[in-house]
Amino acid sequence: MNRRLRMWVLLLGLAGTAALLVAAAFRLPAFGTGFHPYGDRAVHEALARQTANTVAAVNFDQRAFDTLGEETILFAAVLGTVVLLRQARDERHVEPAPADVAAPVRRYALVLLPVTLVAGLYIVAHGQLTPGGGFQGGVVAATALHLLYIAVDYRALERIRPLGLFEVGDAAGEAAYLVIGVAGLLAGSSYLANTILPHGTFNTLSSGGTVPLLNAAIGMEVACAVVVLLARFLDQAVEIEGEGANEGENEGEGERT
Amino acid sequence: MMDVLPYLVAAWVFLVGCYGLATSRNLIHAVGCLAVCQAATYVLLLAVGYRKGGTSPVFADFTPGARAVVDPVVQALALTDVVVGATVTALLLALVIQVAKRHHTLDPDELSELRG
Numbered sequence: 001m002n003r004r005l006r007m008w009v010l011l012l013g014l015a016g017t018a019a020l021l022v023a024a025a026f027r028l029p030a031f032g033t034g035f036h037p038y039g040d041r042a043v044h045e046a047l048a049r050q051t052a053n054t055v056a057a058v059n060f061d062q063r064a065f066d067t068l069g070e071e072t073i074l075f076a077a078v079l080g081t082v083v084l085l086r087q088a089r090d091e092r093h094v095e096p097a098p099a100d101v102a103a104p105v106r107r108y109a110l111v112l113l114p115v116t117l118v119a120g121l122y123i124v125a126h127g128q129l130t131p132g133g134g135f136q137g138g139v140v141a142a143t144a145l146h147l148l149y150i151a152v153d154y155r156a157l158e159r160i161r162p163l164g165l166f167e168v169g170d171a172a173g174e175a176a177y178l179v180i181g182v183a184g185l186l187a188g189s190s191y192l193a194n195t196i197l198p199h200g201t202f203n204t205l206s207s208g209g210t211v212p213l214l215n216a217a218i219g220m221e222v223a224c225a226v227v228v229l230l231a232r233f234l235d236q237a238v239e240i241e242g243e244g245a246n247e248g249e250n251e252g253e254g255e256r257t
Numbered sequence: 258m259m260d261v262l263p264y265l266v267a268a269w270v271f272l273v274g275c276y277g278l279a280t281s282r283n284l285i286h287a288v289g290c291l292a293v294c295q296a297a298t299y300v301l302l303l304a305v306g307y308r309k310g311g312t313s314p315v316f317a318d319f320t321p322g323a324r325a326v327v328d329p330v331v332q333a334l335a336l337t338d339v340v341v342g343a344t345v346t347a348l349l350l351a352l353v354i355q356v357a358k359r360h361h362t363l364d365p366d367e368l369s370e371l372r373g
Contacts, residue, residue, distance in 0.1 A: 010276070010280070014276060018268065021264075021265075021271070021272075022265065024264075025261045025264035025265055026261055028305070031259065031260050032309035034325070036308060036327075036328040038328065039306060039308075039326075039329055039330055042328075042330050043314060043321075043329060047321050052316045052317045053316075054315065054316070054329040055315070073340075073344055077348045078344070081347055081351040084348075084355055085354060088358075129317050130315060130317045131315055135339075135340055202316075203316070203317060233354075236354055242358060
């Protein structure tokens with residue numbers, strides 16, 4: 001199929017999809033409607049379990065099993081990326097060179113590092129109260145470590161980032177979520193049921209039953225997963241060099257001289 | 258018109274992403290287009306859950322019942338959507354790196370032959 005014909009097929013498909021979507025849009029409940037039966041019930045249930053952040057209650061209480069699936073997708077994707085971005089046979093490992101960093105950048109990043117780390121942990125810990133939670137806080141905390149790469153260089157980052165430990169942390173976060181789920185079973189109710197802990201006082205750190213625990217498990221997994229993911233991509237950029245490409249260049253030069 | 262405009266915006270963003278995906282000449286660009294398609298689902302989800310005059314469904318700074326809140330279920334779904342989108346993007350970019358290494362090209366049209 002040539003490019004022109006392909007374009008026509010594409011336009012036909014897009015026009016058809018657009019027509020269907022527009023037709024569907026006019027049959028949906030009007031934007032801003034006051035009728036939200038699921039939302040009202042979710043808010044009611046969240047308040048009954050003393051969870052101020054109802055979004056966290058939906059994710060880690062009412063739909064906790066779906067979040068397990070989501071977390072497993074993350075785990076599997078990290079595993080896939082680690083396998084895809086490993087050092088291949090025709091590649092070699094080069095030591096990253098020390099780099100010069102402008103003094104203001106260095107100061108700014110080093111000041112921001114602890115602030116970002118604490119902010120990340122805060123967001124994880126307050127997931128049941130304010131917007132945020134394990135997913136968001138985990139990413140912020142993982143970003144904090146990488147400020148060291150901006151402030152100093154890749155060797156400094158590698159020193160504070162024992163990758164094996166973070167891989168174990170990723171798995172431990174996933175396992176902790178599963179174990180908290182089993183605890184619900186052992187307590188006599190169902191898997192991941194929010195019944196094993198007292199629900200606490202509304203709008204305090206210890207409220208929400210298992211929600212803060214699941215948030216912490218997710219936070220750990222996400223932080224470790226992001227560190228491992230970025231490490232694999234950074235290795236590709238900084239440390240791993242294709243030997244084939246270099247050899248090709250050298251041979252070419254040899255022929256020319 | 259305002260009743261359906263957010264839904265139409267979601268449809269438009271989705272179609273633009275699809276167009277970019279189909280006509281892309283660069284795999285990294287294609288991964289970006291997929292992210293655009295996914296952004297349409299965020300718009301759709303949040304539009305479905307909106308309630309006129311509603312605030313965020315987080316009761317940290319006002320008493321429950323004092324104000325109307327938007328639907329928390331779709332917000333939770335949007336969070337799931339974001340996480341899955343980010344992981345899929347990471348996996349696809351890893352694949353793109355491998356494609357670039359093995360085939361020395363990022364143009365999907367040049368990737369017609371199999372190579373071990």
